[in-house]
Amino acid sequence: MATSRAGGRSRADGAATPYARPRLAAASGFFTQGFVFISLTTRLPKVQDRWHYSDTTLSLLLLMMVLLAGVGSVLAETACRRVDSATILRCGLLGIAVAVPVFAVAPDRAVFMASMAVYGVSLGAVDATTNMQAVALEHRYERPILPSFHGSWTLGGFLGSAVALAMGHLPISATGVVAVLPLAVAFAPFLRRTGKRVVVHPEVHVPWRPIVLVGLAMVLFYMVDTAAFTWGPQYLDKVFPTPSGLVALAVFPYLLASGAVRLCGDALVARLGAVPVLRVGTVVACAGLAVTVFAPVWPVAVLGFLIVGGGVAVVAPLSFSAAARIAGEDETDPVLRHLRVDAVIGRFNQFNYVGSLLGAVMTGLVGAGDLRLGFAVPMVLVLGILPLARAFAPNR
Numbered sequence: 001m002a003t004s005r006a007g008g009r010s011r012a013d014g015a016a017t018p019y020a021r022p023r024l025a026a027a028s029g030f031f032t033q034g035f036v037f038i039s040l041t042t043r044l045p046k047v048q049d050r051w052h053y054s055d056t057t058l059s060l061l062l063l064m065m066v067l068l069a070g071v072g073s074v075l076a077e078t079a080c081r082r083v084d085s086a087t088i089l090r091c092g093l094l095g096i097a098v099a100v101p102v103f104a105v106a107p108d109r110a111v112f113m114a115s116m117a118v119y120g121v122s123l124g125a126v127d128a129t130t131n132m133q134a135v136a137l138e139h140r141y142e143r144p145i146l147p148s149f150h151g152s153w154t155l156g157g158f159l160g161s162a163v164a165l166a167m168g169h170l171p172i173s174a175t176g177v178v179a180v181l182p183l184a185v186a187f188a189p190f191l192r193r194t195g196k197r198v199v200v201h202p203e204v205h206v207p208w209r210p211i212v213l214v215g216l217a218m219v220l221f222y223m224v225d226t227a228a229f230t231w232g233p234q235y236l237d238k239v240f241p242t243p244s245g246l247v248a249l250a251v252f253p254y255l256l257a258s259g260a261v262r263l264c265g266d267a268l269v270a271r272l273g274a275v276p277v278l279r280v281g282t283v284v285a286c287a288g289l290a291v292t293v294f295a296p297v298w299p300v301a302v303l304g305f306l307i308v309g310g311g312v313a314v315v316a317p318l319s320f321s322a323a324a325r326i327a328g329e330d331e332t333d334p335v336l337r338h339l340r341v342d343a344v345i346g347r348f349n350q351f352n353y354v355g356s357l358l359g360a361v362m363t364g365l366v367g368a369g370d371l372r373l374g375f376a377v378p379m380v381l382v383l384g385i386l387p388l389a390r391a392f393a394p395n396r
Contacts, residue, residue: 019140025188026133027152029089032185033126034156036096038255039178040103040119041229042164042248045237046172051109055234059364061113062230065120066360070353072124077346080132085342086190089129093186095122097179104176128349132342133191134317135324139341146317147265154259154313157229161252168245193338211344213391214322215351217278220385221315222355224285224378227363228254228305235371240298249302257310265314274318278389282382285311289379293372315385316352322392323348 048058076088099119106112134149160178167174232250236242242249261268261281269277288307295301327344328337359378367374 019137019191021189022133022191023137023145025185025190026130026137027149028185028188029093029126029130029133029190030149030152031156032093032096032182033123033130034153034158035160035181036100036156036178037123038157038160038229038251039164039175040100042161042233042251043172043175044230045233045244045247050172051112055364055368059361059368061116062360062364063357064113065116065123066353066356068117068120069124069127069356070350072121072126073128073346073349073353074124075121076125076128076132077343077349080129080342080346081339084193085129085132085136086192088125089133089190090186092122092125092129093182095119096126097183097186100179100182101176104173124349124353127352128346131320131349132345135320135341135345136191136338138321138324139328139337144266144269144321146321147262147269147314150314150317151259151262151265154255154262158252158255158259161248161255164248165245165252168248193335210326210391211323211348213388214319214326215348217385217388217391218316218319218348218351219355219358220378220382220388221312221319222352223358223362224289224308224312224382225316226356226359227375227378228308228359230360231363231367231371231374232305235292235375236298236301239371240295240301242298250305253302253306254309257306257308258313261310261313262317265317269314269318274322274392274394275389277314278318278392279386281311281314282385282389283311285382286379287311289375289382293375293379312382318392319351320345320348322394325394 044058047053053061072092076085076092079088095118099115099122102111102115103119106115130149134146138145163178229251232254233247236250237244237247265277285308288304288309288311290304291307292301292304295304324341324345328341358381362377363371363374365374366377
């Protein structure tokens with residue numbers, strides 16, 4: 001067994017060099033997505049003030065964006081049967097580059113909502129295709145690398161949060177400058193599909209039952225994750241007398257802890273295994289949410305967000321990795337496996353948006369009168385990951 005593992009490492013290390021540039025490009029895609037997303041969500045209090053939206057209206061606007069992101073993911077899944085994920089990813093990044101400046105300088109509500117719609121569809125396409133790129137590269141490296149890709153997302157979000165703190169005194173129109181990043185990354189050397197062109201047959205066998213179990217865990221993760229990103233700044237702003245320039249601190253420590261865990265997550269999972277890492281992290285996340293919900297002052301709530309970020313950090317990357325492994329494990333043809341995995345990841349990404357709906361909409365609606373109640377919902381539901389963790393164990 002030791003010889004087999006050593007051989008695997010040798011093959012992975014030997015295969016690393018040809019894929020260094022696509023790996024960096026994919027990481028840049030994750031980084032860009034996180035940077036732009038957090039740059040926009042941390043500006044939601046200013047958006048709400050500018051357009052005089054109520055909490056309910058803001059929740060419905062976020063619902064629209066999440067649903068359209070799901071549409072973008074479905075379009076990516078459909079398109080990947082004929083076009084490789086690199087091309088779709090470029091289109092999604094260019095869509096974001098167009099939507100963000102319009103979001104920042106929209107002259108009226110109709111234009112603003114249109115920009116959110118374009119951003120939502122583009123976000124879904126980028127979300128699906130960055131993960132397609134990541135799992136394809138992980139199969140080539142033959143070792144866990146998904147956590148570090150998602151760590152790049154978190155690093156981008158962390159810097160986006162830092163920029164939001166630095167620009168807290170500026171008008172929302174200043175946010176438009178972040179469009180430069182997706183425009184530049186759209187031309188990065190992403191991994192291209194090689195080999196014969198094959199259209200995936202709609203009746204191709206995919207073991208959906210174990211994939212759905214993994215997907216349910218991802219739903220619960222994104223419920224927590226989106227609640228923190230979307231409502232964290234609002235929580236500090238409305239529940240506590242937090243200085244207006246510091247409300248982004250709800251996101252900043254969350255991303256700091258999440259990024260630290262994700263960047264060392266490859267080695268952590270390889271050493272301990274996915275199941276124990278997930279179970280310990282779930283308990284930690286529940287404890288962190290309890291600290292936030294029952295916090296007497298805003299610095300304690302910020303500490304809670306820090307703990308939550310570290311607890312749930314690796315759920316999403318391990319979910320995509322497990323889904324891709326299950327989808328491709330009985331296919332010997334590498335081209336057909338790549339096509340099947342791309343299609344499954346595009347559909348699997350829908351679990352992301354179910355969780356985002358729960359986190360963004362349910363937290364806002366339940367917590368319309370008191371956001372403490374809104375955050376109590378993910379505090380309880382996140383414990384559902386504990387029994388689902390066994391679905392992440394690889395077949396022996």
